[in-house]
Amino acid sequence: xxxxxxxxxxxxxxxxxxxxxxxxxxxxxxxxxxxxxxxxxxxxxxxxxxxxxxxxxxxxxxxxxxxxxxxxxxxxxxxxxxxxxxxxxxxxxxxxxxxxxxxxxxxxx
Amino acid sequence: xxxxxxxxxxxxxxxxxxxxxxxxxxxxxxxxxxxxxxxxxxxxxxxxxxxxxxxxxxxxxxxxxxxxxxxxxxxxxxxxxxxxxxxxxxxxxxxxxxxxxxxxxxxxxxxxxxx
Numbered sequence: 042x043x044x045x046x047x048x049x050x051x052x053x054x055x056x057x058x059x060x061x062x063x064x065x066x067x068x069x070x071x072x073x074x075x076x077x078x079x080x081x082x083x084x085x086x087x088x089x090x091x092x093x094x095x096x097x098x099x100x101x102x103x104x105x106x107x108x109x110x111x112x113x114x115x116x117x118x119x120x121x122x123x124x125x126x127x128x129x130x131x132x133x134x135x136x137x138x139x140x141x142x143x144x145x146x147x148x149x150x
Numbered sequence: 151x152x153x154x155x156x157x158x159x160x161x162x163x164x165x166x167x168x169x170x171x172x173x174x175x176x177x178x179x180x181x182x183x184x185x186x187x188x189x190x191x192x193x194x195x196x197x198x199x200x201x202x203x204x205x206x207x208x209x210x211x212x213x214x215x216x217x218x219x220x221x222x223x224x225x226x227x228x229x230x231x232x233x234x235x236x237x238x239x240x241x242x243x244x245x246x247x248x249x250x251x252x253x254x255x256x257x258x259x260x261x262x263x264x265x
Contacts, residue, residue: 075253084154084240084256085193126191137183137206138254140193 045129050145053123059116061144063129066110072133074105076114078125079143085128088114119148153177156241156257163231164265170227171260173241181205182224183242183254184216193240199224231264238262 046064053059065074075090089096089103091112096103102115116123128143154175163169175182183206184196198206202218213229228235238261244254 077254079193082259084242084258085254087253087255090253137195137198137208138185138193139195142192 045131045141047127047129047141047144049142050147052147052149053116053119055120055148055150056118059114059119059123059146059148061114061116061127061129061146062111063113064111065129065131068109068131069133072131074103074109074112075130075132075138076101076103077128077130077138077140078123079128080122080125085140088127119146121148121150124148152257153255154241154243154257156239156260158260159258160261160263162263162265165231165233167231168227168229169231169262170225171239171241171262172223172225173257174223175241175243175255176222177243177245177255179243179245179255180221181244181246182218182221183244184224184226185240185242185256187238187240187259189237197224197226228262231262233264236262236264 073090073092076088077085079085089101091103105112126143126145128140130138157172181200183198185193187193195208196210197216199218215227218224238259240259241257242254
């Protein structure tokens with residue numbers, strides 16, 4: 042599975058939108074972009090995924106560039122409970138998730 | 151109802167012992183996994199089972215033996231525990247086996263400490 046690059050950490054004020062970028066310049070045509078997060082001491086939690094179209098669900102929006110070489114996860118109104126490590130993951134023909142180091146998002150008052 | 155449940159939540163044991171961690175999912179999923187998160191917080195897949203058949207084995211020592219009695223259960227048995235086995239072990243499940251539907255649900259983890 043292709044590799045992703047994410048910033049190590051980001052801060053966001055509560056109530057503001059959190060935009061988390063992910064670069065995946067070597068993504069192949071059959072690979073989906075998945076986002077998970079891990080809140081301290083909990084198991085990873087699925088957020089959203091997409092192939093090439095933008096996606097939105099009750100948790101977040103996923104914006105994928107037209108060339109699919111990067112994406113952005115958007116939490117529209119971040120709360121303190123969104124403080125977590127966010128992982129951008131590519132999956133292809135295998136169902137396994139290859140977690141990188143992720144982005145540590147700190148939401149502050 | 152907890153979707154993916156693991157027991158025990160904490161496990162402290164001595165080197166050389168044999169221990170098991172149990173996992174059950176009530177989501178009706180076909181695929182189950184074991185992941186290991188080490189002290190540096192890296193999450194790595196260990197095993198994956200689909201319909202009770204092993205489909206992924208990521209070069210895990212053969213002291214680790216997963217067992218899937220049915221689709222809803224995937225237990226992890228570890229023989230001759232070593233200090234380096236100390237980690238948090240997560241069980242997960244998903245409906246499919248390919249990248250289209252790898253929305254995985256994780257358990258809360260089992261923190262294994264080997265002393």
